[in-house]
Amino acid sequence: MKNILTIVKKELRRFFSDKRLVITAILPGILIYVVYSVMGGALSDAFGEEEGTVYVVYAENLPDSVEALCSSTDQFEFHEGFDPALVTEQNAHLAIRFSENFDTQIAEGTVPTVEIYYDSTVTESYNAYNLLYTLLSEYESSLSNLFDINPGDTVYDLASEEAMTAEIFAMMLPMLLMMLLFSGCMAVAPESIAGEKERGTIATLLITPIARHELAIGKIVSLSLIALFSGTSSFIGTILSLPKLMGDTAQLDASVYTVTDYAVLLAVILSTVLVMISLIAVLSALAKSVKEAGTIVTPFMVLNMLLGVSAMFGDGAAEGLCWYCIPLYNSVQCMTGVFSFTWSPLQIVLTVAVNLLFAGGMVAVLTRLFSSEKIMFSR
Numbered sequence: 001m002k003n004i005l006t007i008v009k010k011e012l013r014r015f016f017s018d019k020r021l022v023i024t025a026i027l028p029g030i031l032i033y034v035v036y037s038v039m040g041g042a043l044s045d046a047f048g049e050e051e052g053t054v055y056v057v058y059a060e061n062l063p064d065s066v067e068a069l070c071s072s073t074d075q076f077e078f079h080e081g082f083d084p085a086l087v088t089e090q091n092a093h094l095a096i097r098f099s100e101n102f103d104t105q106i107a108e109g110t111v112p113t114v115e116i117y118y119d120s121t122v123t124e125s126y127n128a129y130n131l132l133y134t135l136l137s138e139y140e141s142s143l144s145n146l147f148d149i150n151p152g153d154t155v156y157d158l159a160s161e162e163a164m165t166a167e168i169f170a171m172m173l174p175m176l177l178m179m180l181l182f183s184g185c186m187a188v189a190p191e192s193i194a195g196e197k198e199r200g201t202i203a204t205l206l207i208t209p210i211a212r213h214e215l216a217i218g219k220i221v222s223l224s225l226i227a228l229f230s231g232t233s234s235f236i237g238t239i240l241s242l243p244k245l246m247g248d249t250a251q252l253d254a255s256v257y258t259v260t261d262y263a264v265l266l267a268v269i270l271s272t273v274l275v276m277i278s279l280i281a282v283l284s285a286l287a288k289s290v291k292e293a294g295t296i297v298t299p300f301m302v303l304n305m306l307l308g309v310s311a312m313f314g315d316g317a318a319e320g321l322c323w324y325c326i327p328l329y330n331s332v333q334c335m336t337g338v339f340s341f342t343w344s345p346l347q348i349v350l351t352v353a354v355n356l357l358f359a360g361g362m363v364a365v366l367t368r369l370f371s372s373e374k375i376m377f378s379r
Contacts (some may be wrong), residue, residue, distance in 0.1 A: 175308035184230035278362030
């Protein structure tokens with residue numbers, strides 16, 4: 001037992017005396033807490049109802065019984081008339097048509113109908129539909145099912161094919177793109193820099209007659225091309241497989257986007273890859289091994305994932321230009337804007353410029369690191 005305890009003490013002392021090992025051990029729990037907390041809050045904000053929300057509803061032949069039923073929630077503002085175009089133009093949340101003499105037909109045993117038109121791509125309209133449908137279903141059950149809600153094969157969801165495609169793509173693709181691009185950068189950058197330090201081959205490069213900034217630029221450009229190739233392949237595969245993934249639940253057609261949309265998206269992706277690869281390159285230069293580089297980069301990988309997830313809980317790109325001055329987050333906003341048709345040229349230009357400036361700054365930092373023998377030859 002004495003020998004066993006000696007070994008246990010030795011290993012525990014080695015572990016707790018190495019701050020990097022301690023951080024590596026506790027980091028997963030911290031990251032899980034942060035990720036789930038952020039996602040939970042975002043879900044509540046995206047799909048929850050704000051207190052005091054009032055839905056604008058245009059109704060034809062609104063019966064007194066239904067009006068009294070809805071008045072208990074204080075969430076519906078009824079107007080006379082029926083025009084589904086008001087929902088499409090987002091001037092109303094719902095357009096409803098009741099059968100004439102609705103209450104009289106129920107009293108006589110006749111089965112009246114209720115037609116509710118809504119737009120599932122607009123959060124408020126969809127929430128209003130769900131709330132009203134629930135109230136009417138409960139009322140119908142209390143009457144032994146004496147009326148029909150949305151009968152027949154009519155499509156009551158007024159969302160266009162373009163809007164549905166934009167909603168799904170804007171929700172899913174920015175997150176997938178950010179994860180795929182970062183994975184591509186992670187696959188090549190640590191091995192190219194930290195790997196050469198670990199093997200000792202970085203010394204051969206540093207003694208060649210080449211300027212340190214040329215070495216830094218060459219590394220980042222070559223790694224960016226490789227990462228972009230990997231990310232592009234993954235992106236194409238995602239675009240082609242997404243309709244199959246969704247099955248029959250949605251009709252997705254990437255042809256709703258123009259050549260300009262794809263060109264803008266490519267510019268954003270290129271600048272984003274430069275940000276990612278330059279950041280990972282700097283962190284890899286600070287590490288002594290590929291394994292250590294992976295540990296250092298992990299928090300940034302989780303941050304990148306959180307930025308991508310943020311696109312799932314918004315209604316298009318952010319409006320304030322200040323958001324486009326934050327590297328990586330600006331890329332997510334631009335991708336969301338492209339897929340949801342809400343981007344502007346100024347947002348794209350600002351994002352690309354900020355990303356290029358950030359990448360240039362990282363090149364300068366990497367140049368300084370390459371010039372430091374203490375850092376480059378630490379083993």
